[in-house]
Each structure stands twice: as structure tokens, then as C-alpha cells.
Amino acid sequence: xxxxxxxxxxxxxxxxxxxxxxxxxxxxxxxxxxxxxxxxxxxxxxxxxxxxxxxxxxxxxxxxxxxxxxxxxxxxxxxxxxxxxxxxxxxxxxxxxxxxxxxxxxxxxxxxxxxxxxxxxxxxxxxxxxxxxxxxxxx
Amino acid sequence: xxxxxxxxxxxxxxxxxxxxxxxxxxxxxxxxxxxxxxxxxxxxxxxxxxxxxxxxxxxxxxxxxxxxxxxxxxxxxxxxxxxxxxxxxxxxxxxxxxxxxxxxxxxxxxxxxxxxxxxxxxxxxxxxxxxxxxxxxxx
Amino acid sequence: xxxxxxxxxxxxxxxxxxxxxxxxxxxxxxxxxxxxxxxxxxxxxxxxxxxxxxxxxxxxxxxxxxxxxxxxxxxxxxxxxxxxxxxxxxxxxxxxxxxxxxxxxxxxxxxxxxxxxxxxxxxxxxxxxxxxxxxxxxx
Numbered sequence: 421x422x423x424x425x426x427x428x429x430x431x432x433x434x435x436x437x438x439x440x441x442x443x444x445x446x447x448x449x450x451x452x453x454x455x456x457x458x459x460x461x462x463x464x465x466x467x468x469x470x471x472x473x474x475x476x477x478x479x480x481x482x483x484x485x486x487x488x489x490x491x492x493x494x495x496x497x498x499x500x501x502x503x504x505x506x507x508x509x510x511x512x513x514x515x516x517x518x519x520x521x522x523x524x525x526x527x528x529x530x531x532x533x534x535x536x537x538x539x540x541x542x543x544x545x546x547x548x549x550x551x552x553x554x555x556x557x558x559x
Numbered sequence: 560x561x562x563x564x565x566x567x568x569x570x571x572x573x574x575x576x577x578x579x580x581x582x583x584x585x586x587x588x589x590x591x592x593x594x595x596x597x598x599x600x601x602x603x604x605x606x607x608x609x610x611x612x613x614x615x616x617x618x619x620x621x622x623x624x625x626x627x628x629x630x631x632x633x634x635x636x637x638x639x640x641x642x643x644x645x646x647x648x649x650x651x652x653x654x655x656x657x658x659x660x661x662x663x664x665x666x667x668x669x670x671x672x673x674x675x676x677x678x679x680x681x682x683x684x685x686x687x688x689x690x691x692x693x694x695x696x697x698x
Numbered sequence: 699x700x701x702x703x704x705x706x707x708x709x710x711x712x713x714x715x716x717x718x719x720x721x722x723x724x725x726x727x728x729x730x731x732x733x734x735x736x737x738x739x740x741x742x743x744x745x746x747x748x749x750x751x752x753x754x755x756x757x758x759x760x761x762x763x764x765x766x767x768x769x770x771x772x773x774x775x776x777x778x779x780x781x782x783x784x785x786x787x788x789x790x791x792x793x794x795x796x797x798x799x800x801x802x803x804x805x806x807x808x809x810x811x812x813x814x815x816x817x818x819x820x821x822x823x824x825x826x827x828x829x830x831x832x833x834x835x836x837x
Contacts, residue, residue: 421560421696421699423733423836425804455562457598457694459735459800463811465751471658473604473650478639482647483654485636490629490768497763500756508760511751515761519749519814520800522598522659524694526564531692533602536658553809555735555802557696557699557835558562560699560835594701596737596833610797612743612789617778621786622793624775629768661737661798663833665703670831672741675797696835697701 421559424451428552432542435488435506437472437480439537440552444523445530447554454528456558460521460538463551466510467542468517474537487513510543517541525558560698563590567691571681574627574645576611576619578676579691583662584669586693593667595697599660599677602690605649606681607656613676626652649682656680664697699837702729706830710820713766713784715750715758717815718830722801723808725832732806734836738799738816741829744788745820746795752815765791788821795819803836 426447432438444458462469473479491512493505500508521538524531532538540550565586571577583597601608612618630651632644639647660677663670671677679689704725710716722736740747751757769790771783778786799816802809810816818828 421562423699425733425802455564456696459802461800461802461809463809463814465749465757465811465814470654471604472654476639476641479604479647479650482637482639483651486630486634486651487654491764495764498760500754500760502754508757511757512761512764515748515750515765516655516794518657518796522600522661522800524564524598524600524692526692531600531602533604533690536602536604551811553802553804557734560701594703595835609793610743611793615778615780618743618786618789621776621778622790625769625773625790626793655794657796661739661800663703663737663739663831665831670739670741672743672829675741675743 424556426554430540430550430552432550433547434545435542436484437539437541439474439539441537444538444554448525451556453556453558455526456556457522457524459555461553462519465514466544467540467550468514468519469521470517470539470541471521471536472539473535475535506545513543563592563695565693567693569679569689569691571689572686573684574681575623576678576680578613578678580676583677583693587664590695592695592697594665595695596661596663598694600692601658604653605683606679606689607653607658608660609656609678609680610660610675611678612674614674645684652682702834704832706832708818708828708830710828711825712823713820714762715817715819717752717817719815722816722832726803729834731834731836733804734834735800735802737833739831740797743792744822745818745828746792746797747799748795748817748819749799749814750817751813753813784823791821
């Protein structure tokens with residue numbers, strides 16, 4: 421067995437989900453590993469990860485709509501508002517989704533379902549450069 | 560250290576939580592491993608995983624009630640509705656729960672708490688056959 | 699590659715988030731491993747994990763506020779209420795957050811972002827002793 425770590429830097433341009441399944445697939449190929457898992461880790465508390473349908477964009481559109489409705493920016497009880505109205509809501513949205521995902525692979529291929537894609541979910545309005553760590557373990 | 564991968568197929572019959580802790584325990588025994596982790600991965604975007612109390616069924620009953628209240632089917636703003644009113648809500652419920660769980664094991668036994676069971680959470684009304692990947696790593 | 703497992707026991711005193719990043723860092727040092735992942739696993743269904751900003755306490759204050767608003771204790775439809783009004787809400791809050799987190803490490807250091815801390819999220823009102831399993835894998 422072996423470990424292989426790869427750092428990614430992803431550019432976001434406002435709230436939304438950004439697929440990076442291809443970057444993970446490329447890194448898996450680079451690792452030379454055939455069977456094991458990849459841990460996908462998001463190094464931030466104002467964006468998060470989700471594995472979501474990548475066929476019909478309307479599904480992600482509705483997902484964004486729902487989370488924005490669930491976590492409104494206009495709640496007067498927030499105290500952590502130094503960076504603007506999307507500051508606290510970003511942390512809450514992160515906490516309700518995921519910081520780490522772990523995806524198995526077999527025969528050198530990710531065990532994702534037919535419609536599953538791995539997404540970075542940006543919760544801030546401004547553009548950001550986001551760091552993702554991929555840790556492959558296997559043989 | 561070694562890797563051992565096992566594919567499960569679980570049959571669901573409508574919305575609800577389906578425990579499959581025993582299937583994981585059986586696969587752990589089959590792996591011959593004594594210490595490490597098992598990654599439990601759900602290959603779908605309309606069902607998910609949760610580790611929940613398995614003592615009193617009323618806890619899961621109330622959990623189902625809460626999530627259905629939180630994610631109502633009658634929101635007229637959904638656009639991803641091709642497969643019916645439980646289509647978009649299934650994706651949202653999945654995103655709010657978990658696609659992967661990772662459970663350590665020691666001395667050949669899962670480190671689950673006394674009342675913890677691993678559940679597949681089906682969010683669709685119709686019956687489905689669901690694929691779960693178990694990736695054991697350890698020694 | 700090697701496995702190293704460490705059990706933690708954390709004392710909580712009512713609802714809130716309790717950071718234990720230092721305990722994980724100490725255990726990583728004790729493992730002697732330089733590159734790999736640590737699985738952090740919470741052995742309970744009435745508390746959970748979250749990786750959250752550890753700079754400004756107001757962010758966690760607002761996070762607690764939001765989750766309490768989202769999961770109110772006074773819903774008359776709950777049936778799982780034997781242990782009091784914070785019984786069922788604890789399970790729901792756990793299901794909406796995380797039971798396991800997996801954090802990569804490189805050069806003997808956790809790959810956490812500048813402001814990321816690992817927290818145990820206690821959802822019960824009473825004091826509890828909580829078991830956490832750390833499973834390190836790497837080389």
C-alpha cells in the first residue's frame with residue numbers, strides 16, 4: 421500500500437457549485453494506484469463539498485435555491501457580520517453540507533454512480549481561490 | 560496493510576431508513592483485517608447514509624418526520640421535477656445528510672457506539688436497488 | 699504504511715461546540731506518521747462533529763443560534779421524548795451535521811486551513827463524557 425497526496429487550487433466566481441471530478445480522476449491516474457480510497461478535503465469554512473447529480477443543471481439550480489431559502493441572509497440575530505451579509509450564512513451552509521468526502525476506487529476508476537459528480541460549493545459572493553487536498557491511499 | 564473492497568446491493572421499498580450494519584460486520588469478517596477503517600460509500604444522489612440510534616424506532620420515525628417537514632414537496636419554485644414531486648426533494652435530502660461514512664475498527668470489530676447503526680436513507684417513493692461500496696483498509 | 703488508533707474521551711457541559719484540534723495534533727505526533735489521513739469518529743447519536751472557524755467566537759455563537767432555530771424543541775409531533783425535550787432534537791442535529799470527519803496530513807502536520815478547527819458538537823443539555831476514535835493511516 422502507498423499514500424499519494426495532491427493539492428488542488430480551484431477558482432470560484434461567486435456562489436454556486438463547481439464540478440472538479442475530472443481533476444480527481446486525473447490525480448488518480450497520476451497516483452498509479454488501482455484500489456483504495458481518495459479523501460477529498462476542503463481547507464475552508466466558507467465553502468464546502470457535495471457529491472451531486474451532474475446530468476441536469478436544473479437539479480443544482482434548485483439545490484442552490486433551497487439552501488438560500490433555508491439560510492437567509494437577512495436574519496437580524498447574526499452577530500458575525502464583519503465581512504458582509506454572506507459571511508455568517510457561508511459558515512452555516514458549510515456546516516450543513518460537507519468538509520470531507522471519501523470516494524473508493526477499484527481497477528483505477530472512481531466508484532462514482534452514473535450521475536454523481538464531485539463539486540466545490542462556494543458560499544461567498546466574491547471570487548476566491550480555494551484549496552482542496554486529495555489524499556489517495558491504496559495499492 | 561491491505562485493501563479489501565466489497566460491493567453491496569440493497570433493496571428499498573419507499574422512503575425510510577434501512578439498517579445494514581450486519582452486512583458491514585460480515586464483510587469486515589471476510590476481509591480478515593483487524594485494525595483500520597471502512598469507507599461506506601453510497602453511489603446515488605437520491606438516497607444517502609446516516610449513522611443513527613438503532614434502539615428505539617420512534618427516533619427514526621421523528622427523524623423522517625423532521626426531514627420531510629424541512630424539505631417539503633409542494634414548493635412551486637422547483638424546476639427539476641421530471642420524475643415527480645419526490646425527485647428534487649430527494650437530491651436536497653441527500654445533500655443535507657451524507658454520501659460517505661468512515662467507521663474505524665479495532666480487534667476486528669467496528670468502533671460503533673452502543674446504539675449506533677449504519678442506515679441507508681431512501682428518499683424516493685418507488686422501490687429501488689441501491690449500490691453501496693465498502694472499502695476496508697488496515698492490517 | 700501503518701495504522702495507529704487512539705481513543706479520546708471528551709467532557710462536555712451542555713450544548714455547544716468544543717474544540718479538540720490539539721488532541722488530534724498530539725496524537726498525530728504520537729503516531730510517528732508523516733503523510734496520510736486521520737479519521738475522526740464520534741461514537742454517539744446525540745452529539746456530532748463539525749470543522750468550523752476557530753478565530754472569532756461569534757461565528758460559533760451564530761451557528762448554535764441557527765441550528766437551535768432550525769430544530770426547535772417545542773414541536774408537538776415528536777414521539778421520541780423519553781429523555782426530555784433535548785432528546786429528539788439532539789438526534790436530528792447530529793444527522794444534519796457529521797459523525798465522521800477525515801483530515802489529511804503531510805510532513806507530520808494536519809492539512810487544516812488557517813482558521814479551521816475540529817469541534818465536538820454537544821446537543822444535550824446535561825454534561826456528558828463523549829468517546830471519539832482517531833484512526834491514523836499513512837507512512
